[in-house]
Amino acid sequence: MKKVVYYFSKAGNTKLIAEAIATELGVNAEPIDNYQKEAVDVLFIGGSLKADGIDAKLKKFLLDLSPELIGNLVCFGTSASGNAVLPAIKGVLKDSKLNIVAESFVCKGKFLLMNRGKPDAEDCANAKVFASRVINSLKI
Numbered sequence: 001m002k003k004v005v006y007y008f009s010k011a012g013n014t015k016l017i018a019e020a021i022a023t024e025l026g027v028n029a030e031p032i033d034n035y036q037k038e039a040v041d042v043l044f045i046g047g048s049l050k051a052d053g054i055d056a057k058l059k060k061f062l063l064d065l066s067p068e069l070i071g072n073l074v075c076f077g078t079s080a081s082g083n084a085v086l087p088a089i090k091g092v093l094k095d096s097k098l099n100i101v102a103e104s105f106v107c108k109g110k111f112l113l114m115n116r117g118k119p120d121a122e123d124c125a126n127a128k129v130f131a132s133r134v135i136n137s138l139k140i
Contacts, residue, residue: 001041001042001135001138001140002038002039002040002041002042003025003027003040003041003042003044003135004027004030004036004040004042004043004044005018005021005022005025005027005028005029005030005044005046006018006029006030006031006032006034006035006043006044006045006046006061007029007030007031007032007045007046007047008031008032008046008047008048008054008055008057008058008061009031009046009047009048010048010055011048011109011110011111013048013078013109013110013118013119014046014047014048014076014077014078014109015029015031016119016124017046017076017077017078017105017107017119017123017124017127018044018046018076020123020124020125020127020128020131021044021046021076021105021127021128021130021131022044023128024127024128024131024132025044025131025135032045032057032058032061035061037066037069038069039069039070040069040070040071041071041072041138041140042071042072042074042134042135042138042140043065043070043072043073043074044074044075044076044131045061045062045073045074045075045076045089046075046076046077046078046085047077047085047089048077048078048079048085048109049077049078049079049081049083049084049085049088049106050079050080053088053091054085054088054089054092059092062089062092062093062096063092063093063096065093065096065098067096067097067098067099070098070099071099071140072099072100072101072138072140073093073098073099073100073101074101074103074104074131074134075089075100075101075104075105076104076105076106076127076130077104077105077106078106078107078108078109078118078119079106079108079109080108080109080110080111080114080115081108083106084104084106085104085106086100086104086106101134101138103130103133103134103137105126105127105130105131107119107123107126107127108123
């Protein structure tokens with residue numbers, strides 16, 4: 001099973017979670033700028049959710065994804081409020097034929113004076129459990 005992890009992170013919060021997921025999967029986490037168009041069984045994609053939604057650069061990346069190359073899309077992310085990134089990504093991809101896995105992962109991330117120390121070791125451990133659970137649940 002070919003698995004990849006890509007992320008978009010400005011403050012480093014999502015990068016930290018991406019690296020935890022990638023470690024669990026035995027792959028490298030890469031920023032979306034390094035995306036390699038190739039056939040994969042599972043693409044884990046991470047981003048942060050801000051008050052105005054997900055970043056325009058991540059939106060463009062999502063819209064450029066080729067459904068014929070991606071078996072399953074798994075979402076994860078961080079936000080100051082702890083709100084899930086999955087609805088925002090699903091909103092961007094509403095007309096896409098991508099298979100978006102229903103389970104997603106989100107944890108709080110630091111922003112200005114909020115959530116200092118987040119994501120923390122527990123968040124990273126939870127992200128690893130999430131990644132393992134998703135991979136084990138897929139029928140590939």
